[in-house]
Amino acid sequence: MLESKGRPNRLGLWGWLGGGRWGYERYLYTLHRLTGLGLLAYFLLHIIVTSSRAISPEAWKAAMDRVTGPLFTVGEYLVFAAFAFHAANGIRLVLIELGWAVGKPIEPVFPYRTSVDVQRPLAIGAMILAAIVMVLGGLDFFVLH
Amino acid sequence: MMRDAKLWTWHVLAGVVILVFLGLHMAIMHMDAILGIFNPAGGHPVDWGNVVERGKSVFFTVTYVILLGAALFHGLYGLRNILLELNPPDWLGKAIGIVLLLVGLGFFALGAWAAVAAHTLATSL
Numbered sequence: 728m729l730e731s732k733g734r735p736n737r738l739g740l741w742g743w744l745g746g747g748r749w750g751y752e753r754y755l756y757t758l759h760r761l762t763g764l765g766l767l768a769y770f771l772l773h774i775i776v777t778s779s780r781a782i783s784p785e786a787w788k789a790a791m792d793r794v795t796g797p798l799f800t801v802g803e804y805l806v807f808a809a810f811a812f813h814a815a816n817g818i819r820l821v822l823i824e825l826g827w828a829v830g831k832p833i834e835p836v837f838p839y840r841t842s843v844d845v846q847r848p849l850a851i852g853a854m855i856l857a858a859i860v861m862v863l864g865g866l867d868f869f870v871l872h
Numbered sequence: 873m874m875r876d877a878k879l880w881t882w883h884v885l886a887g888v889v890i891l892v893f894l895g896l897h898m899a900i901m902h903m904d905a906i907l908g909i910f911n912p913a914g915g916h917p918v919d920w921g922n923v924v925e926r927g928k929s930v931f932f933t934v935t936y937v938i939l940l941g942a943a944l945f946h947g948l949y950g951l952r953n954i955l956l957e958l959n960p961p962d963w964l965g966k967a968i969g970i971v972l973l974l975v976g977l978g979f980f981a982l983g984a985w986a987a988v989a990a991h992t993l994a995t996s997l
Binding site: 866 | 884887888890891894895898902903905906918920923940944947948950951954957958959975979982985986987989990993
């Protein structure tokens, strides 16, 4: 019996970044990974910083004073925007994973719609949702405060 | 079910939990001027008065711990998948899994302690 040895990831990280002839969803995949890594790095630091609330009001205030200022506001907004993208794209991925957004199987008689074409409106909808949350967050971060 | 298929299912389920509780967290902390929810002391959501009010709540304490566990698992399992895709040798792949598990357990212990200790501190004030 033939045994698959898998395909080595010859392109390494470039395989993520270079979408090549793949479609729009390929770039969503890359951005999903990048935002995920950014959110994870922030989250680990966030656990350490916010743990000071368990010590005393002074420790909490000192921790918050260290992460205050325009640079931190912009950084926090980028985290918020990364969350909005990652969450909206994550909803899309779960719907596809569950097979709810890939369309019914059809006979491939030319001209036919590929599964990617069927999924495209969902991808566009997810990005519109992310953009709305980002705009609302931007209002809160930079205008209303 | 194979082990990785089970872990992947947990990864997706953790994503749904994060969507709900991190969505709530973001709404409270970063859309306060628009929504104004769960900040009974007024002012900024990170003002000590608001931190104490949320800390008193069993709901917030429990959901912080659930969110903490779900987010650590989701994030570190995602990182593990990304690193394993780079085809490390078997021993390195196993080492990555063990290191990420220990990192996850360490951060979970710190975050869970902070949530419970903050609840205890807030209710004693």
